[in-house]
Amino acid sequence: MKSIPCMIMRGGTSRGPFIRMSDLPPQQDEQSKILLSLMGSGHALQVDGVGGGDPLTSKVAIVERSSHPDADVDYLFAQVDVLNKRVDFTPNCGNMLSAVGPYALETGLVDPQEGTTVVRVRNLNTQRLIECLVPTPGRHVQYEGDTRISGVPGTAAGIQLSFLDIMGSKTGKLLPTGQVSEVIDDIAVSCLDAATPIVLLRASSMGVSGNETPAELDAHPTLLTRLESLRVEAGKRMGLGDVRGKVLPKVVLISDSKTPESALNVRYFVPNRCHKAIAVTGAIAVTAAINVPGTIANELFVEAKQITTTELLSSVTLEHPSGTINLTAEYRQQNPLDLARVSLLRTARKIMSGDVFYQLSASTEMTVASP
Incomplete structure (x- = not known):
């Protein structure tokens, strides 16, 4: 020993x-x-x-x-x-x-x-x-x-954490496929890389509400297999190669939040099991996505909150299975594609x-x- x-x-x-x-x-x-x-x-x-x-x-x-x-x-x-x-x-x-x-x-x-x-x-x-x-x-x-x-x-x-210049952390680009949204296997997704690469899609597009518990999603008869297929194809498109056996990119199911104070409700996969909360890096990526016009997250947020303003959302609260997480985003010259810093409080x-x-x-x- x-x-x-x-x-x-x-x-x-x-x-x-x-x-x-x-x-x-x-x-x-x-x-x-x-x-x-x-x-x-x-x-x-x-x-x-x-x-x-x-x-x-x-x-x-x-x-x-x-x-x-x-x-x-x-x-x-x-x-x-x-x-x-x-x-x-x-x-x-x-x-x-x-x-x-x-x-x-x-x-x-x-x-x-x-x-x-x-x-x-x-x-x-x-x-x-x-x-x-x-x-x-x-x-x-x-x-x-x-x-x-x-x-x-x-x-x-x-303990305050401030992540600096986290766009393209693994792929070199905030939008590694060059598109704000695209279709994989008839499912609309957004692929982003901010602190970590993620694949965003509406929970409803997978036949679930997004309010299920992690155990319920893990027990779904077809969900994990379908998400893995989407993740593998997204990984190729994002330039990550064959991601089978790897944990990146992560899949995030999003739905409308249950309270007006929160931006979105999320279910984050790690990748073959639903996270009981949400990873900090995943929360950062979702925060970035909300402010990029045309992404799945941005469209759902604007639609659910009935927002017409184009102002960037600097304070973001996300709902997850264990509660909420709060983040603060800072942009250079109010450019949604130039995220300078994201901060949050942990213990x-x-x-x-x-x-x-x-x-x-x-x-x-x-x-x-x-x-």
Whole structure:
């Protein structure tokens, strides 16, 4: 048995081990073998590791000091498959990112300041920068507070995340197919890439209301198969290649919100299961889509709210299965195609700190998807 230092943290609505890059081998396939073992993948409960038997709790954050002049730390996210020997390094996770700042401060990668510390993060999955504002009264990370986020019990200290210049994070373009909407297999969709690539479609076009619970959508006899077929074709059109076995792009079903305060109601897939809330990066992409004329999201929003103004929506609230998420968007020169920054409030908690043990098998067969 071998071990490496580890801190298990909750970040937003996700949870997983946080590990120093310097404690892992440099080869990504060797890193993947370690992650699969320590998470216990290959078993539905991940009973032989620290994974939680769900995509939201089978995530790993790898953090290290950054050489980038505008960043303090680098953050590499790994989505570890629960049932299969597969590790995907292509997506980012904004929820796990919520705990990167606290982790960097706890481990001495960044020196805490009095009051609030700004931790500048470079996400290696997307090569984008994020500013994390972490409360540090007395130069110590504060976890207790009165901020409540949907999908997490209780309250905690608020951590502001600001994602900078996130258009085209994986494809290089906000509209990777060059179109605001198009048809795949007789279904109207919009393909966008802002913080993460997504495929948007109306829930009604799939014969569902969009108000179903994740369990109900997961149990639908044909929905997941149909969505995967659409996702695979969208991936090709977006320049992502063959996305079978990968988690990007993500599919988002949208419907009219239940309250006038919210812009849309969303169901986000990860990708072969409905998310119990919504990923931060997915929420950012939907926010961007609402402001781009002609997208499925923009058309549904304008239609449902009976809006005639062309002003950009700077404050966006999205409904999801666990509640709501609030985002603030900033544009350059009020151009919907030039999104400068998206900010939102998350929380995090330190759960344990110590060593995590793993064992390697030379015969392990696995799949690694690199950023």
